[in-house]
Amino acid sequence: MQFNNKQPIYMQIIEYIIIDIINGKYIDNNKLPSVREIALALQVNPNTIQKAYTELESLDIIYTKRNSGSFVKDDNNLINKLKKELLDNKTKEYLDYMEKLGINKEEIINYIKEM
Amino acid sequence: MQFNNKQPIYMQIIEYIIIDIINGKYIDNNKLPSVREIALALQVNPNTIQKAYTELESLDIIYTKRNSGSFVKDDNNLINKLKKELLDNKTKEYLDYMEKLGINKEEIINYIKEM
Amino acid sequence: MQFNNKQPIYMQIIEYIIIDIINGKYIDNNKLPSVREIALALQVNPNTIQKAYTELESLDIIYTKRNSGSFVKDDNNLINKLKKELLDNKTKEYLDYMEKLGINKEEIINYIKEM
Amino acid sequence: MQFNNKQPIYMQIIEYIIIDIINGKYIDNNKLPSVREIALALQVNPNTIQKAYTELESLDIIYTKRNSGSFVKDDNNLINKLKKELLDNKTKEYLDYMEKLGINKEEIINYIKEM
DNA sequence: GTGGTCTAGACCACC
């Protein structure tokens, strides 16, 4: 995985994990890789992963069972909720920006179609 | 103006000025406010504004005349160029993200239409 | 039973058992459930229950007869002692905290009455 | 300041700061000591303070101005809100525990009066 | 082996 410098690594990892969750990567038993495992895989310090996990826990997306690992919340709608939330936020953000540029919805749609 | 903590203030100011340029705010004589003026208005350290101006200069968007202030470049296509560039970048970024979420172009367009 | 993450599970189990003792749950023949039994009931690793029992033993609250199980100590005053101890500790802790908040005894009493 | 081993240091620092806020210690300009300053004063690693500050920020009690320090939220009722919240929580927790011990409100009030 | 905490020390952008 490549990290950019514009965002802290732990933030990029958070996004990365959320997208994995949405794409059903941990759907088996909901278990996420251990802190150390993922740290090794991504070649970052375990503390950085820890921070990402802690953040994901406070976002109510995963939970941690003491000494047995971290798990995706067992909420059937979680994936849909996350997806909807991201879709909403990112689209809103995008449209707001376009509005500031004085570009209206029709123009945007045409532009997207052409891409 | 509200600044968020996730991006350096000077970057946020650059965006803010570019948008003002696109929206024709400085179209009269192309003159931008002085560093002090804008620093006072935005309640920001003058150094921060200075940095934004310097950056804008190196982006070839404004230029500075000694003892008389800073001006938007007198380039007829500048506004269009800037607009196109932002439109391109933001749209690409947005579509890339949607793709990662597994949302295709059709769905996006429908979603935008409905908003 | 729900466990929180802020305290070791075995500590939570100790409290849980002590409260059961105080409430006379094991008053018949003083016999506690077997380690396996309780482990199954609480969905916890037997080692964890074992640790709780060991701790309770060293607190002189229960004792273990080889090959026949664990029993609450046959001390008439035990329940009262335990109750008194918990009452004292918890109350002291509570009042100390309130003092730090600048809330005096009168205010506390009024507040409790109103609840 | 003395730390106990039953709770992480950063948690104890959080409590400590909240109590200081309630007691009006930072009432002048709302400014908290810098991370390094407090780390030196309490003889702990700056990262530990950082963690406490980050947590307090996500609890919406303080906010951070980039490169100029951390401040108590400028909310007139904050102190009262915090005080009320702690009073409520701690009292509820205390009474719940007493109930589990089979001690009723009257008994508690008498006990508190006598202390 | 697991997560949680802490230290020490470093570097950075920012103001």
Added chain:
DNA sequence: GTGGTCTAGACCACG
């Protein structure tokens, strides 16, 4: 000088 991030490495309780 400020907060923010990251690394490296360590120790711990827990299960």
